[in-house]
Amino acid sequence: MDLSFSAEEEAFRGEVQAFLKEKLRPELSAKMKLGGAPSKAEMEEWHALLNERGWLANHWPKEYGGAGWTPVKKFIFELESELAFAPRIVPFGVSMLAPVLIKYGSDAQKKHWLPRILDGSDWWCQGYSEPGAGSDLASLKTSAVREGDHYIVNGQKAWTTMAQHADMIFCLVRTSKEGKRQEGISFLLIDMKTAGIDVKPVITIEGGHEVNEVFFTDVKVPIENLVGEENKGWTYAKYLLTYERTNIAGIGGSIALLGHLKQAARKRKKHGKPLLDEPYFAARVARVEIALENMKTTNLRVLADVAAGGAPGAESSLLKIKGTVIYQELTSLMRRAMGAYAAPYFPEAADEGFNGQVGPDEALHAAEDYFNHRKLSIFGGSNEIQRNIVSKMMLGL
Amino acid sequence: MDFKLNEDRRMLDETLTRFLADKYEITKRNEIAYSEAGHDAKIWQEIVELGIIGALFTEDEGGFSGEGFDIALVFEALGKALCPEPFLGALLAGKALAAGGAEHAAMLEDIVTGAKIGAVGFEEEASHYELAHVVTKATKTAGGYELDGVKSVVTHAQIADVIIISARLSGGVDDATGLALFAVPAGVDGLSIRDYNNVDGGRSGEVVLSKVKLAANALIAGGEAAFDLLETLAGYAHLALSAEGLGIMEVMKLQTLEFLKLRTQFGVPIGKFQVLQHRMVDLVLEIEQARSAVINAATLSDDAVVRGKNLSAAKLTIGETGHKVAEEAIQLHGGIGMTWEMPVSHYAKRLVMIDHQFGDEDYHLARYIELSKS
Numbered sequence: 001m002d003l004s005f006s007a008e009e010e011a012f013r014g015e016v017q018a019f020l021k022e023k024l025r026p027e028l029s030a031k032m033k034l035g036g037a038p039s040k041a042e043m044e045e046w047h048a049l050l051n052e053r054g055w056l057a058n059h060w061p062k063e064y065g066g067a068g069w070t071p072v073k074k075f076i077f078e079l080e081s082e083l084a085f086a087p088r089i090v091p092f093g094v095s096m097l098a099p100v101l102i103k104y105g106s107d108a109q110k111k112h113w114l115p116r117i118l119d120g121s122d123w124w125c126q127g128y129s130e131p132g133a134g135s136d137l138a139s140l141k142t143s144a145v146r147e148g149d150h151y152i153v154n155g156q157k158a159w160t161t162m163a164q165h166a167d168m169i170f171c172l173v174r175t176s177k178e179g180k181r182q183e184g185i186s187f188l189l190i191d192m193k194t195a196g197i198d199v200k201p202v203i204t205i206e207g208g209h210e211v212n213e214v215f216f217t218d219v220k221v222p223i224e225n226l227v228g229e230e231n232k233g234w235t236y237a238k239y240l241l242t243y244e245r246t247n248i249a250g251i252g253g254s255i256a257l258l259g260h261l262k263q264a265a266r267k268r269k270k271h272g273k274p275l276l277d278e279p280y281f282a283a284r285v286a287r288v289e290i291a292l293e294n295m296k297t298t299n300l301r302v303l304a305d306v307a308a309g310g311a312p313g314a315e316s317s318l319l320k321i322k323g324t325v326i327y328q329e330l331t332s333l334m335r336r337a338m339g340a341y342a343a344p345y346f347p348e349a350a351d352e353g354f355n356g357q358v359g360p361d362e363a364l365h366a367a368e369d370y371f372n373h374r375k376l377s378i379f380g381g382s383n384e385i386q387r388n389i390v391s392k393m394m395l396g397l
Numbered sequence: 398m399d400f401k402l403n404e405d406r407r408m409l410d411e412t413l414t415r416f417l418a419d420k421y422e423i424t425k426r427n428e429i430a431y432s433e434a435g436h437d438a439k440i441w442q443e444i445v446e447l448g449i450i451g452a453l454f455t456e457d458e459g460g461f462s463g464e465g466f467d468i469a470l471v472f473e474a475l476g477k478a479l480c481p482e483p484f485l486g487a488l489l490a491g492k493a494l495a496a497g498g499a500e501h502a503a504m505l506e507d508i509v510t511g512a513k514i515g516a517v518g519f520e521e522e523a524s525h526y527e528l529a530h531v532v533t534k535a536t537k538t539a540g541g542y543e544l545d546g547v548k549s550v551v552t553h554a555q556i557a558d559v560i561i562i563s564a565r566l567s568g569g570v571d572d573a574t575g576l577a578l579f580a581v582p583a584g585v586d587g588l589s590i591r592d593y594n595n596v597d598g599g600r601s602g603e604v605v606l607s608k609v610k611l612a613a614n615a616l617i618a619g620g621e622a623a624f625d626l627l628e629t630l631a632g633y634a635h636l637a638l639s640a641e642g643l644g645i646m647e648v649m650k651l652q653t654l655e656f657l658k659l660r661t662q663f664g665v666p667i668g669k670f671q672v673l674q675h676r677m678v679d680l681v682l683e684i685e686q687a688r689s690a691v692i693n694a695a696t697l698s699d700d701a702v703v704r705g706k707n708l709s710a711a712k713l714t715i716g717e718t719g720h721k722v723a724e725e726a727i728q729l730h731g732g733i734g735m736t737w738e739m740p741v742s743h744y745a746k747r748l749v750m751i752d753h754q755f756g757d758e759d760y761h762l763a764r765y766i767e768l769s770k771s
Contacts, residue, residue, distance in 0.1 A: 001466045002399040003696065072398070282766045290690075290710040290765065297689035304398040318682050384675065391674035395654055395681065 013076050020084040023049045029085040035365030038087040040165045046087045071306045082252025093117040093124035097170045100236045104228040127157040127171035135385050138181045144173040153219040163199050163212040187233035189225040206368035245316040246303045249323025257330045264362040265337045288329045314394040317386035324376035331370040338363040417478035423740040430481040435600025441482045445511025453488045458495045459509040465695035469640035476644025481599040483514050483553040490515025493561040497617035516557035518548030518604050526756040528627045529573040535564035541613040544606040554602035555592040576623040579615045597746035634755040635708040642715040645748045646684045649726045652741045683718045690714035706768045709761040716758035719748045
């Protein structure tokens with residue numbers, strides 16, 4: 001029984017910490033710490049720094065320009081990045097499309113698209129969900145009909161994160177209505193500048209713009225943009241779900257947020273004493289801290305299994321459920337800690353030179369952050385879908 | 398990182414689990430646990446001969462391990478079988494005697510070999526788990542000490558050869574100073590025990606000390622050391638009880654899962670209903686979290702604050718998850734889960750009653766918060 005990382009892994013952790021200290025701009029991490037969303041330029045800046053170090057595509061095989069990290073190294077990198085309030089690597093190109101291209105793409109596709117993901121030439125977004133296909137993804141209707149050298153795509157994608165920034169979208173489209181629903185789906189790469197694509201913002205509950213609707217009207221897509229075989233897209237999409245998801249609980253983010261919360265609750269006063277010492281509040285903090293400490297070990301247990309050659313199956317689903325619930329609770333406590341100051345709302349806070357804030361620093365995004373993170377238990381397979389997965393795969397029900 | 402059992406532990410686990418499954422088949426276990434003795438002296442001797450108690454103690458103490466992970470392993474196995482034998486008493490009395498030095502070495506050896514049975518009496522009528530709350534009075538006499546007071550719900554008191562008692566030499570009722578720990582031998586004049594069965598099986602007793610005269614060498618710890626030792630002993634109890642609770646939950650998980658697959662209603666196994674599936678998944682998830690809590694506690698960190706926080710976190714997690722698992726397992730079984738005949742009902746009782754030993758969920762939440770301040 002050994003809960004610690006090996007000497008080599010610890011040395012690597014030191015390397016990551018040194019990198020973060022040297023390269024992560026303090027203004028950017030300070031903004032992230034207060035719940036601010038990084039701009040497109042800031043995300044691109046961070047990608048470029050990571051790419052320069054060879055760490056952007058850290059889980060890709062080395063032959064494709066990746067770092068070939070083990071799951072443990074990848075976990076350590078993500079943990080430390082979250083603890084330092086660094087921007088997350090935007091997953092769509094690096095972590096979602098690339099593994100599919102590497103496994104199922106043609107040589108030409110790999111040669112063309114992979115370097116462009118690394119150097120930031122293409123910003124990718126993901127076209128999976130539709131208004132009528134959420135948890136039931138296989139019911140998707142967006143169609144692609146072959147006409148000569150092209151597919152003609154018609155339909156609508158929903159919840160497309162960062163489509164407003166994207167150059168490209170990888171889409172699941174219906175190429176056949178025969179047989180099982182899953183067997184008529186194909187995986188297409190589509191240039192966002194093609195005529196007939198229309199992106200409409202969807203403003204979410206807290207007022208932010210992360211997601212969009214993407215409309216396709218007679219969009220012409222060259223057939224060389226089909227990944228793998230026609231009607232096999234479901235297999236490729238599912239491959240992603242079994243792909244390395246050992247950090248799905250995001251414990252680094254939760255640990256960092258807990259530290260931030262305690263700091264904030266120490267500064268907040270009630271009866272002249274720190275809110276953190278107020279018994280009812282302290283009890284809420286203690287309970288989530290204990291759940292998080294347990295989660296850390298649960299996560300390491302899954303990681304150790306994977307490192308020993310196991311595949312993270314339904315265990316990832318357990319991590320996702322608990323990890324998201326813990327993070328949501330922390331955002332809820334931060335909102336509570338701000339008292340009345342959780343209410344003032346400054347959507348212009350992201351603008352240059354904004355200094356109109358009232359109340360404690362942490363209040364600026366506290367409520368927005370809480371409302372925004374309700375998404376955690378909904379996206380990436382809702383927590384109810386995760387329970388279905390565990391029930392079927394782990395419990396045999 | 399490595400969460401697998403090493404070869405020695407795997408063998409210990411297998412031997413003990415197989416032995417207990419054989420000896421404590423549930424009907425037999427219930428006969429023993431609810432009997433007037435509350436345990437089985439013959440089986441106890443057989444387990445003892447396997448050398449299991451030695452796993453709880455270091456080589457210096459006369460055992461062969463004493464590591465947190467071995468303590469957890471033994472008690473998880475005991476939990477799986479709902480074993481009603483006096484292992485917790487052996488662990489706590491043994492650790493107390495070990496701290497008592499040379500005067501207590503002979504008794505320690507007997508506890509580790511299983512020749513004698515130990516028990517501890519720290520709880521009193523109004524202490525509600527607070528170790529420092531001690532009304533029982535110790536008076537220094539010419540030849541040693543005299544004890545007066547009552548200790549509450551002392552597990553296995555009636556069969557114990559020695560009971561470790563906390564008593565007050567000086568100070569106010571709730572002071573952490575002025576305490577002392579004594580080894581009180583069975584049968585000493587002035588000691589009387591009113592024993593009874595527990596709702597979850599096994600037997601406890603009210604230990605009444607009336608002018609009990611002890612020799613000076615009955616003292617295990619006094620002064621500052623007494624409360625520290627009490628806390629250390631309670632820490633071992635937190636780990637052992639948490640691991641026992643984990644073992645119980647693992648069994649209840651399998652029992653409930655099996656029932657969901659077997660029980661048919663509306664023409665299908667009830668495990669096909671999503672509302673029940675999701676509740677089952679939540680139990681599985683919380684049990685995994687509880688296992689992690691026990692692992693964290695079993696590290697028995699050298700840092701006293703970290704160790705204390707981990708132990709309270711584990712006992713709190715087991716308390717919280719334990720009553721949830723007990724209640725949900727009964728609910729998912731439906732009416733049959735309410736019956737004496739079904740094993741699950743006995744597992745549920747023991748699991749819930751663990752929260753009533755050495756501090757419940759609320760006690761450990763408060764303790765965790767206190768330790769967080771240091």
